[in-house]
Amino acid sequence: MLSIIIPTLNEEKYLPLLLESIKRQNYKDYEIIVADNNSTDKTVKIAKQYGCKITKGGLPGPGRNEGAKIAKGELFLFLDADVALPSGSLKKWLEECQRKRIDIATCLIKPQGKRSVRGSLIYSFYNSCILMLKELDYPAGMSFMLIKKEIHKKIKGFDESIKFGEDTDYLNRSSEFGKFSILKSRKILVSPRRFKNDGWLRTSLKYVWANMYMFSKGPIPIKSKFLEYKFGHYKNNEKIFK
Secondary structure, eight states: OEEEEEEESSOTTTHHHHHHHHHTOSOOOEEEEEEEOOOSSSHHHHHHHTTOEEEEOOSHHHHHHHHHHHOOOSEEEEEOTTEEOOTTHHHHHHHHHHHHTOSEEEEEEEESSSOOHHHHHHHHHHHHHHHHHHHTTOOOOOSEEEEEHHHHHHTTSSOTTOSSSHHHHHHHHHTTSSOEEEEEEEEEEEOOHHHHHHOHHHHHHHHHHHHHHHHHHOSOOOOOSTTOOOOSOOOOOOOOOO
16 A cells, blocks of 8 residues: 655645545545644545544654654655646556656646746756766655655654755665656645745745755755745645646
8 A cells, every 4th residue: 555645734725636636546545644743724634534643743744753653655756735736647657666666756847827938847857957967876755755664764764953955865875775757747736835825936946955965965954044944834826737
C-alpha cells in the first residue's frame, strides 16, 4: 500500500484540488494522511470529508514525520498541499519505480493554472537544474518525494532543525541507502502561488542560492529574512491545468 502524506496549514482552497486529483487516479491502493498544523479554516473538515487520516502537524518537515509515524504503507509519497496529480500519473510513477528499481524519487514539475511565458520558463529552469544536479550525484527536489518506508526509518525522517531546504537534505541522506531517480513519465502540477505572492525574481533567486549553498556546503544553518519559510499564508487559488 502507498501512504500519501500531506502537511497542511490553512489549505482549504488548495487541498480539495489535490484530493480530487488523487480520487480520480486509476490506482486505488493508498491511504491519505493529512498532518495539520492547527488550521483555523476548513482544512481539517475537508480532509475528513475525503476520508483522510488526520494527525498533528507543524512546519512541513515535522508534519511529514508525524504523518509517517501512523502510515501503514511500505511506500511513502510526500506531497505539498498546493499540487495536483495529472490523470493516470500515480500508476505511471509507481510502474516506473518498479521497472527501474527506484527506491527514492522526485519528479519534474509544470505550473497549475493559466500558463505564462515567465512561469513556463522558470518551471523549465527548475526541471533542468534538478536533472543537472542528479548528474552531479546531488539529489534535489520539492513538492513530491516518493520513498520506501524502510529508508525513511533508516535516516530517521526529515531533519526538523532545518527550516529551509529540508526536502533536499532528506533526498540526499536517503540516497545513501537506495537508488534515487527523477521520474519522467508524468509531471506534477505545482501552484505558482509562492512566486506570485513573494515575487518571481526574489523567489527564483532564493531557491537558486539555497541549492548552490547546500550543494557546496551542506544544510543551511543560518536564519535570515531572505530565506524565511512562510507556511500557510497564501490565499490565491489556481484552476488545475490538465
